[in-house]
Amino acid sequence: MRDWQVKRRERTRHLIELGGLVAKAGLVDLTxxxxxxxxxxxxxxxxxxxxxxxxxxxxxxxxxxxxxxxxxxxxxxxxxxxx
The missing domain is CATH 1.20.5 (Single alpha-helices involved in coiled-coils or other helix-helix interfaces)
Known part of the structure; x- marks a missing residue:
């Protein structure tokens, strides 16, 4: 796998985890x-x-x-x- 692909996947995973925290805190439902x-x-x-x-x-x-x-x-x- 190419370096840019690895970095892209890492970034995608990071963003998904951050979005999960938004949902976990209940902010999606509260807003x-x-x-x-x-x-x-x-x-x-x-x-x-x-x-x-x-x-x-x-x-x-x-x-x-x-x-x-x-x-x-x-x-x-x-x-x-x-x-």
């Missing part, structure tokens, strides 16, 4: 699958991360996410990639 609403929310998060409260927000969100993963038995992040 009635409104892409503009989701995008606006993500832009708000990005603005917050560009501001003075970046470190506090990251710490809070990381703790909350880890707790949620632990409750679901998914410690350690995404599963290893398949060959």
């Amino acid at each position: 009635d699958d409104d892409r503009a609403t989701l995008y606006g929310a993500f832009l708000t998060l990005a603005d917050r991360l560009r501001g003075d409260e970046r470190a506090t927000a990251l710490t809070l969100w990381q703790r909350r996410g880890k707790r949620a993963f632990n409750m679901e038995g998914e410690v350690g992040g995404p599963p290893p990639a398949r060959a």
